[in-house]
Structure formats: C-alpha cells, structure tokens
Amino acid sequence: MTPEEQLDLFIDRFAPEVAANARAALAMVAARLPGAVRLVYDNYNALAIGFGPNEHARAIVCSIALYPRWASLFLTNGPSLPDPEGLLEGGGNVVRHVKLTAALIGSDAVAALIDAAAASVKLPIDPAGEGRLVIKSISAKQRPRR
Template structure:
C-alpha cells in the first residue's frame, strides 16, 4: 500500500505526538507518554498510528498500515488514559479486568503506567499480541505516523 504524500512520519510525527500530549494536564500527559513508551517496547516492528480525534488522542499499534489490523492502543482523555485491546472481545480474561461490552474492543483504565507490568495485565497484553488476527511480523521495522488530526477537539484539560 503506498504511503500518502501528506502523512507526517518519523521525527516530525514524534514532535507532533509530543505537541498533542502537551495539551493535556501534566499528570495525564506524563502517565500517557510513559504508557505509550512501554507499549512501544513490547511491540517492536509495529506501525504506530496517531489519531488526534475530537474526543481523545489515540496512539495505536498495528502490524501494518491498515487500521483494521490494529491490536493495542493507548487512548488519552482529559481526565484519564486507557489501554485498549482492539480485538479484546475474544480474549479470555479474569473477571473485572477488562471494561467494555462492544463487539470488538475492550479496555483497562490505567491509574499509572506501571499497571501494565501487573502479571494479569502483562499476560493479557501478550495474549492479545499472540492471538491477533494479523500478528506483527518478526524482524519488521515499524513506523510512527500521524494518521488524522481533527479540525475540532474537545478541550484536553478538565
């Protein structure tokens, strides 16, 4: 699939992500940034898509440029951030760990990025990666890019 000419990638995308995060309260910004970095270390080879949407900032990991292949994401709201399992509806998980009742996704609200290291959460992340419809190919070099920026956004601070 060809890369769009207007896509922001690489260092420019990293700078854009930092600017998007700076719009949030410092505690949310710092926690979300750490959660994103933790997830990036767990998904070498993934493409990282950034969506600055109306309601939230979304940073998602996908084995390809196709958003429908995305496996995990960090979603940042003005008062909280969450780890989303985009194919989470089919995952077996301990009662109460995942939130949501949609047809595909589930999430975990994070009070601190270190929650991602809790054994049940870490196991769920590994299970999501192992059971993904399209796995992240070993040895692949992933990219970071801005996929969309909404013209209008809710305020990023409460």
C-alpha cells in the first residue's frame, strides 16, 4: 500500500463531513505550499498531517488535524501572524489554530494565514521539492474517529 492510499484509509475513518473538509483543506494547503514534505501522525487523539521543508517535525509550517467532529489548521508562529479576521484560536506560545469549515477552507483569510506562516519560518519550503508523503507514526491505541 502506498503512503497516499494509507492516508486515504486513515481519513475514511472519520465522519463524511470531517473527511471532506480535511481532503479539501489538504488539497488547498498542498497547492499553497508546493514541494512540502507531508508528515502523517495517526495519534491517539487525532490524525495530523504536517507540511514542512523536510522530515523533521520541528520544521513544520502548518498542519491539518482531524478530530471526530471537526478538522483544524494549525499554524507555526501563530501568535505573531497577522489575523485581521480574528480566525486564530488558542493561547499557545508557538502554535495557533483555525477550526475549519467548508466556507473557511477556500477563504482569502486562511490563505493569507498559511502564506504568513510560511514566510515566518527559518527554514522555508523549497517549491521545487519533491513533496513526498511520509507516514511517521501510527498509534496502536486510538480514540474513536466518529
């Protein structure tokens, strides 16, 4: 099974609306960050797909996390990102998130947040990179996905 097929199986475990939003968000982020390495973590609480310049989690620019009832976009350097629409949630020192809806996924405001996060990191994503998908971990024990 290819990593892409494995990721599709992971996403299929979620409710149809969550899965559809996640797939749309993943396509949108991939289009904004060409060449990004996608790191997949099928953890206890969520399925997370990070986008970064390499296979190191510390270099991730942003990630999509799927939970049983929603998907969120997490952004590195969230506290310092310009957010005129007030979409960012959370109080973390490094990462903030946007709870994704179908309407938000294609919005200019979310695109601007991704672009700002990509511009804020020390190690940028090479747009000419190979953009491979890497399954980093699969937890043996997981919370229900629906």
